[in-house]
Amino acid sequence: MTLEVKNLVKHFYDKERGEFAAVDNVSFTCQPGDILGLLGPNGAGKTTLLRMIATMLVPDEGQVTVQGFDAVAAPQEVRKRIGFLSSETGLYERLTPRETLVYFARLNRYPRTQIDQRVEAVIKMLDLGAFADRRCEKLSTGMRQKVSIARAIVHDPPVIALDEPTNGLDVIAILSMHQFIGLCKESKKCVLMSTHIMHEAEKLCDRIAIMHKGKIFAQGSLDELKEATGKNYLEDIFLACVREPVVELI
Amino acid sequence: MQETVRSIFWLIEKELKCLFRDPDILIYGLIAPLVFFPLVAVCVSETMFWYQGMQEHKKLRVALIEHSDTDARFDEVRQAIAENKYFQVVQSSDPARALKSRAIEASLEFVDDTFKLATNEALADTTDVRLTSLIRERSRTDLLHELKEHGLTEQILAKPFKIEEIGLGKVGTGAYAKTVETLGFYLISLMLCGAFCEMMLVGGAACLCVLTAEKEQRTFYTTLLAPVSRYSLVFAKLITCSTVAITSGLIYLFCLLGVLVTVLKPMLPNIYVLFDLFKQADLTFWFLTMAALVSATILGCASTFVLAVFGTSLREGQILISTPLLASVLLATMSALPGTNINSQTALVPYLNMFLLIKEGHPSAYFCALAFVETICLIAACVYFVGKMMVPDFSLKRLSFVPGGAGGSTASQKSGR
Numbered sequence: 001m002t003l004e005v006k007n008l009v010k011h012f013y014d015k016e017r018g019e020f021a022a023v024d025n026v027s028f029t030c031q032p033g034d035i036l037g038l039l040g041p042n043g044a045g046k047t048t049l050l051r052m053i054a055t056m057l058v059p060d061e062g063q064v065t066v067q068g069f070d071a072v073a074a075p076q077e078v079r080k081r082i083g084f085l086s087s088e089t090g091l092y093e094r095l096t097p098r099e100t101l102v103y104f105a106r107l108n109r110y111p112r113t114q115i116d117q118r119v120e121a122v123i124k125m126l127d128l129g130a131f132a133d134r135r136c137e138k139l140s141t142g143m144r145q146k147v148s149i150a151r152a153i154v155h156d157p158p159v160i161a162l163d164e165p166t167n168g169l170d171v172i173a174i175l176s177m178h179q180f181i182g183l184c185k186e187s188k189k190c191v192l193m194s195t196h197i198m199h200e201a202e203k204l205c206d207r208i209a210i211m212h213k214g215k216i217f218a219q220g221s222l223d224e225l226k227e228a229t230g231k232n233y234l235e236d237i238f239l240a241c242v243r244e245p246v247v248e249l250i
Numbered sequence: 251m252q253e254t255v256r257s258i259f260w261l262i263e264k265e266l267k268c269l270f271r272d273p274d275i276l277i278y279g280l281i282a283p284l285v286f287f288p289l290v291a292v293c294v295s296e297t298m299f300w301y302q303g304m305q306e307h308k309k310l311r312v313a314l315i316e317h318s319d320t321d322a323r324f325d326e327v328r329q330a331i332a333e334n335k336y337f338q339v340v341q342s343s344d345p346a347r348a349l350k351s352r353a354i355e356a357s358l359e360f361v362d363d364t365f366k367l368a369t370n371e372a373l374a375d376t377t378d379v380r381l382t383s384l385i386r387e388r389s390r391t392d393l394l395h396e397l398k399e400h401g402l403t404e405q406i407l408a409k410p411f412k413i414e415e416i417g418l419g420k421v422g423t424g425a426y427a428k429t430v431e432t433l434g435f436y437l438i439s440l441m442l443c444g445a446f447c448e449m450m451l452v453g454g455a456a457c458l459c460v461l462t463a464e465k466e467q468r469t470f471y472t473t474l475l476a477p478v479s480r481y482s483l484v485f486a487k488l489i490t491c492s493t494v495a496i497t498s499g500l501i502y503l504f505c506l507l508g509v510l511v512t513v514l515k516p517m518l519p520n521i522y523v524l525f526d527l528f529k530q531a532d533l534t535f536w537f538l539t540m541a542a543l544v545s546a547t548i549l550g551c552a553s554t555f556v557l558a559v560f561g562t563s564l565r566e567g568q569i570l571i572s573t574p575l576l577a578s579v580l581l582a583t584m585s586a587l588p589g590t591n592i593n594s595q596t597a598l599v600p601y602l603n604m605f606l607l608i609k610e611g612h613p614s615a616y617f618c619a620l621a622f623v624e625t626i627c628l629i630a631a632c633v634y635f636v637g638k639m640m641v642p643d644f645s646l647k648r649l650s651f652v653p654g655g656a657g658g659s660t661a662s663q664k665s666g667r
Contacts, residue, residue: 054475076477084475090468094271095264106260107476109253135271151472
């Protein structure tokens with residue numbers, strides 16, 4: 001099992017709502033070559049869930065294990081095995097993409113003798129060659145997004161967590177992101193992506209987990225969800241799930 | 251452990267790359283001292299020439315006292331003085347009386363194979379300076395060499411109205427020399443305080459670049475995703491900022507010394523004393539000076555980190571650090587003031603004590619230990635504090651940093667569970 005999430009709970013506190021569960025008893029697993037989409041509206045708890053998996057937040061209850069390593073007990077080991085990408089991750093303006101990739105490969109303990117080779121491979125894979133030696137401050141949004149992707153995968157992690165990866169991107173950048181996710185599937189990565197865009201989840205994901213108010217209301221393949229809810233379109237499936245009691249498919 | 255050390259090295263390498271590509275750091279740390287000091291030197295030089303020009307309207311009268319045993323060397327010196335635009339050779343039958351009545355400003359006598367110079371006290375300094383101006387276009391070493399070749403002694407440089415052998419180069423003997431020594435150490439203290447100010451200016455800017463700017467650009471979030479501990483991260487950043495600050499301070503000192511050698515040395519004969527002090531100060535003094543300067547700079551950077559970690563933007567960071575930075579620089583400058591000495595109270599002020607150690611030259615081992623241990627403890631406390639504070643608070647939906655571990659502003663912390 002590459003990624004296993006068991007009964008994960010995270011509470012937050014704010015003045016308006018008081019204490020509330022951002023993630024409430026969430027469980028799922030993800031296998032190599034799987035693309036699991038976390039589908040839900042803004043504030044559903046998708047990002048908090050991904051951050052707990054990426055060890056950026058400590059869960060109040062439950063457990064996250066990546067290739068057998070517990071995210072709380074061995075966060076460093078988990079970080080080595082996860083590539084995390086979100087719209088909130090920035091790039092070092094004064095480094096070039098190549099320098100950025102070498103830096104993160106080293107930090108993530110990629111074998112030293114293979115770093116240059118790996119960086120070249122990633123540059124080639126994501127077509128960064130034309131601007132690999134230009135400082136990041138001079139790159140366009142699309143180029144920066146590509147460099148961010150490269151940064152997340154340069155250490156060749158078995159799990160890739162993408163937090164709303166196409167948020168704010170133009171059509172061309174969205175297409176390259178979709179291609180990248182396809183590549184991850186081909187190379188047997190376990191991909192976990194959050195999105196609130198229904199057609200994106202429908203197009204890319206092998207399995208979809210419908211999240212709302214911190215809970216997973218349903219999870220399964222698109223066909224399984226259609227069958228369970230009797231609806232044909234993902235929008236309708238989503239509405240049916242969040243209005244009905246929890247639909248357990250697995 | 252080995253991996254941690256390697257990570258710190260890589261972090262430092264990255265931070266240095268980013269900092270040295272930052273135009274602000276380059277301007278403050280490298281270009282400013284390199285351009286500013288030569289500029290100051292030219293201004294000082296021009297001002298002094300102008301001042302000297304104002305003083306040159308009157309020639310100083312010198313009586314040359316010849317004896318029967320006077321040889322060719324005396325004629326040489328007489329010729330040199332006669333040809334100099336500052337002096338007028340006059341005849342005097344009773345030079346001592348002429349000096350007292352101020353009919354002449356100086357008398358030069360060749361007795362027992364030695365030149366002896368006497369001046370009236372009112373003009374002693376001026377005469378002394380002007381006589382030595384005969385040779386001040388050359389370096390002191392060249393002069394001494396030449397004097398020796400001519401069979402003359404160093405006494406031509408002696409303080410003239412004190413005929414005793416109080417050489418300007420012989421620091422530590424006589425009242426005048428003691429005054430010069432005090433002045434010299436005072437100047438060294440001021441130079442080092444200036445270097446510290448430069449270091450803090452550059453160090454402060456570097457701290458903002460590596461900490462606050464990272465938060466603003468959201469790159470810190472990316473680094474936290476790597477398998478590196480927060481303390482390694484803070485430590486690496488601190489080392490980087492300190493390195494940049496110390497490098498800049500060294501450039502400052504280098505430029506200042508350059509100005510002293512190229513501009514001030516030929517113009518101020520007494521500046522030789524400062525160089526003699528540099529030569530005479532023993533290794534312990536220099537070791538203590540450098541150790542105190544370096545540790546005070548690291549402490550300065552660590553303290554700036556403590557403030558900068560609260561800023562969420564560069565502007566906010568600048569506001570946070572500017573006043574305390576000024577205060578720390580003022581404290582360091584205070585140590586250069588006459589009358590501020592090391593004692594059990596001043597030794598407890600972190601910045602001040604480091605500079606008092608430099609000023610004292612040879613403080614007791616107790617004060618040295620207190621100052622260094624206190625500084626190391628404070629640096630460690632700062633690193634720990636900043637490491638604790640560097641936690642992204644995702645619950646606020648923005649990258650701000652709050653105390654309280656990796657959970658950020660979680661319900662369990664807020665509700666005290």
